Amino acid sequence: MPTNHGHYDAVAGDFERVLLGVAIDQWVLPTPCDEWTTRQLSCHVIETHRRALSMLHRSPFHEVSESDDVVEAWRAVSGRVLEARDDPALASRLVSGMGRDQNFASLVEGLLTFDTLCHNWDLARATEQDETLNALAVAYAHEALEPVSDALRGSGNYGPALEPAPGASAQTRFLNFTGRHV
Amino acid sequence: MAQLNTPRQTSRLTLREYEASDLDGLTSLYSREDVNRYLYSEPKNKDQMRSVLEAKLNRPREIIDKNVMPVAVVLRDTNRLVGDFMLRWTADQHRQGEIGGSLHPDFQGQGLAVETYAELLEIGFSDFNLHRIFGRCDGRNSASIRALEKVGLQREAHLIENEFVKGEWTDEVVLAIRRNQWLARQIAPQN
Secondary structure: OOOOOOHHHHHHHHHHHHHHHHOHHHOOOOOOOOOOOHHHHHHHHHHHHHHHHHHHHHOOOOOOOOOOOOHHHHHHHHEEEEEHHHHHHHHOOOOOOOOOOOEHHHHHHHHHHHHHHHHHHHHHOOOOOOOOOOOHHHHHHHHHHHHHHHHHOOOOOOOHHHHOOOOHHHHHHHHHHOOOOO | OOOOOOEEEOEEEEOOOOOOOHHHHHHHHHHHHHHHHOOOOOOOOOOHHHHHHHHHHOOOOOOOOOOEEEEEEEOOOOEEEEEEEEEEOOOOOOOEEEEEEEHHHOOOOHHHHHHHHHHHHHHHHHHOOEEEEEEEEOOHHHHHHHHHHOOOOEEEEEEEEEEEEOOOEEEEEEEEEEEEHHHHHHEEEEE
16 A cells, blocks of 8 residues: 655755754744744754654653754654654554644654644744745645644644735745744 | 454444344344435345345455445444444555445434544544545435534535435535545644
8 A cells, every 4th residue: 555654754854954054143033933032943843753752652751952952953853753654663653642642653744744844934034044845745734734723723833824915825825824924 | 454353442432343243233223214314225124134234244354445344333331333334445546535324313413423433534544544535425414414524524525416316316415534634633633
């Protein structure tokens, strides 16, 4: 049977590229996610991945420490996620605590993809890098998330949706949907 | 792989394979006029249901493509068969699935169809790695349409008088959910 890993690989690769483009003095800049600096936002993405892995392996969760190199921490954690997802025994293992109980592969294909994709744009915007997201991943995420719009906002994941300007691109429409000003 | 060798438990229900002892339960379901109203079938007596059950019990175990998994839905508290559901799928590159079924009218209105469909989606997307799962209902069967909508299927088509069933032209509503939409529901449960 054919398999489908969705868009995680591409989205994770793009996130690494934008992390590599953050200059040394840019780690304290504000981001479109008001409460986070660029470093804090990056740590959030890394820690979401670490949390998923700790639930998968039933191992302790560790926050990213002050002394950790963000890029290295990202490479390590996304590498471990890919490894686990590509291991059939781990991919099919049920993970609890991040939304509904679901197998690890679904968590990667869903939550980790959606979360990393959105924050990729935040980081690019905050550090004045190329903001172009993977168009297929944008379409995939927008189509997936639109039907659960109310629940997403109810759980505090997204702010109120914004009305896209006439003629806005697909990416802008998606970001507006997630409550982001573009 | 594609079997219910291990029964699946939901909060109130057990979804399992059919057993020879299900004849009375199936007859109680399909002997009713109201259960057959929006199906192609007519009410059946116990003798007629025996061959239906035998077909379910004796289906080939190893058919991969376009398989149908009959699902006996049992209320766990009372061990009563309350529904006859199915998941049909194709294992080709299209990775499409179909869900459907009938719930005994005495047990309708309690969310049991929704509970069953949610588990069938879980099996289809999680275990069988399907890309899209659809349901088809008679256009008048608003209860079934509503149950499918509650688990996230969206109306894709309303076919007008596409079939001639039991002496009249009938409509068919097609609803579906794609894999990414189901994944999003795992993050933000709707029900």
